[in-house]
Amino acid sequence: MTAPSYTQGPREKALLVMTIGEAFDRSATRFAERDALIVVHQQLRYSWRQLAAEVNRAARAFMALGIEAGDRLGIWAPNCAQWCISQFASAKVGAVLVNINPAYRCSELEYALKQSGCKWLVCADAFKTSDYHAMLAELLPELASSSPDQLASSRLPELRGVISLADQAPAGFLHWRELAELAETVSAEQLAARQATLHCEQAINIQYTSGTTGAPKGATLSHFNILNNGYMVGESLGLSEHDRMVIPVPLYHCFGMVMGNLGCVTHGSTMIYPCAGFEPEASLQAVAQERATVLYGVPTMFIAELDHPRLKAFDLSSLRTGIMAGATCPIEVMRRVIKELHMSEVQIAYGMTETSPVSLQTAADDALEVRVTSVGRTQPQLESKIIDEQGAIVSRGQTGELCTRGYSVMLGYWNNPQASAEAIDTGGWMHTGDLAVMDEQGYVRIVGRSKDMIIRGGENIYPREIEEFLFTHAAIADVQVIGVPDSKYGEEIAVWIKLHPGSGCDENQLREYCKANIAHFKVPRYYRFVDEFPMTVTGKIQKFRMREQTIAELGL
Known part of the structure; x- marks a missing residue:
């Protein structure tokens, strides 16, 4: 059997029965003079001792801003030293870090901040085509005339303020560098007392899943x-x-x-x-x-x-x-x-x-x-x-x-x-x-x-199997297989192909390659050659977008 x-x-x-703050402190003590964090694009380097000083300073500043254990702190920024510091500082004060996708636009940002009930937001000034300051000015018109911790927003009533990582930020934002001054109002003993109240089974992070249907969860x-x-x-x-x-x-x-x-x-x-x-x-x-x-x-x-x-x-x-x-x-x-x-x-x-x-x-x-x-x-x-x-x-x-x-x-x-x-x-x-x-x-x-499985004329077809086969072709750098509607078979197979630089290969050659090596019902009907695939900022392929585009282009 x-x-x-x-x-x-x-x-x-x-398993480790400790909080993230306790684990961080343990490494900072054990490996004090070894390299902890190197941020190449910012030209920043920290030993564990130096990183601990930055994390503790930010944690004390967060306490000075009135952030309590269980409050939500949003972070909207690409990879940088301040992201890392915020992650460990928020854990030390028991704040729930809300990770916000750097690619989010205004409506998505509003949804995440509102749904999580964020009290404060740490943000970069811009990334790629996104101007974070401009989007926040649109979302929070009250910000420009507010003092940095007295925001009263009609759309985001729980949000108290925004901390900017920029060298220069518009009126109403609190500058990251101002956290050092705020930290002086909270002692190391007060931070230690806060840490002592936390336990490892408390919520410490919210991550929004990029759902293909409905609002992110x-x-x-x-x-x-x-x-x-x-x-x-x-x-x-x-x-x-x-x-x-x-x-x-x-x-x-x-x-x-x-x-x-x-x-x-x-x-x-x-x-x-x-x-x-x-x-x-x-x-x-x-x-x-x-x-x-x-x-x-x-x-x-x-x-x-x-x-x-x-x-x-x-x-x-x-x-x-x-x-x-x-x-x-x-x-x-x-x-x-x-x-x-x-x-x-x-x-x-x-x-x-x-x-x-x-x-x-x-x-x-x-x-x-x-x-x-x-x-x-x-x-x-x-x-x-x-x-x-x-x-x-x-x-x-x-x-x-x-x-x-x-x-x-x-x-x-x-x-x-x-x-x-x-x-x-x-x-x-x-x-x-x-x-x-x-x-x-x-x-x-x-x-x-389960939702990607293609059912063609009663045959269950798994895209992964065809993708793995097509990867054996010397010209193919990357490939994605999707199902599209078909009046005769219910669904047909479409393939998006990214070729290696300088490789020459066309649809007829690939079709013949498939016919010679895999079952006839697995041979793709539609072929599309692309330079890139639609994907999330984490590099996950968005097959639902490929499906939508293919259906529209083929008029299916």
Whole structure:
């Protein structure tokens, strides 16, 4: 009889029963003179002792502003030193940090601030095409005539003020540099007393999920959730105080602030931010310049680094490991990362914001074939199962929905009990919405999103399978497969293709390549060659947008 698709992660490794502030203080004491944070684009470097001084100063300033434990503090900025400082300072005073996507526009910003009930907002002045100050002036016309902590907004009644990271900010904003003066009004003893009142199961972070339908939902995470997830990811990577991690992924997302920052803090490793937003050359340069041992990224980032014309100009031999996550990881890309970026111990991690985020991970000593064909096994102290539509656990080798249970599952969606109940069942299982298969050794392979599955003439087709096949074509750098409506078959297969620079390949050649190698019903009908895919700021491909554009262009 085949075993059921259920596994428990190892139990030997104990969970950390402490707050984020306590974990930060522990590393700051143990590794005081070692490098803690290097922000290349701001030309800033901090030892753990120096970073602790900055974090404690900001924490005391937040207390001076009247921020109480449980109050929400928004942060709307790209990767920078102040993001990191705000993350740990807010944790020390027990404020719930609300991560706001740097790509948000006015209506999205208003929604996040209002839905979470933010009391204060930390913001940059601008990023890419977004002028944050201008958007806030539009959203908060009262700000210009308010004193910095006396905002009375008709649209955001709970918001008391805005802290700007800019050198020059319009009237009404509090400048980041003014926090130093405010901090003098609160003593180190008062901060220590506040920290002593906190416990690890309190909410400390809200992250808005980029839902493809409906309004975003605020996944609410505790110290215990995210501190332990960062710790366990770091343990799998074998992190220590001798590791130096380049973090080009956004801090507003779990990948950056949990797997990156908290992974480093729990192990005393160095955090390195190469740029405000991802730039392949800046990331490669930071690795070479800082002799980094760890590099993070989503597949699209690694593809951009591998295809960069100056790749061979950088000495990347210091690299040892890293994480590729955030989207399904193409096999050919994984092989190139190991060979060309020297990341012999690179691992795949799988998860979602609602699970802090990682629930499955490959190991450094897993065979290459395992690391390029699965998302690993269940993380320590967690459980995984794969179920059918009736909720029954399927046998190993069968496809079903992946579910996760354990310390990493969020507290719920902020002020949204209905959505929370729909996501987390009465048994405490988080339903991921991902279709997966578990093998006899407990390794899990993601075969697609349940909503992405294509049903063509009664045949169930998983886009991931066709994508992996197309990656074997030498001309293809990246590929995404979607389903579009069809009057005869119900759905047809469309493919978006990004070619390697200088590669020549057309639709007829790809169609013949498919016909010669895969079943006829899996051969895409529509082909579109593009320079980039629509994606979120975290590098997640937005297949729903691709579907909408394809349907519109083809008049389906």
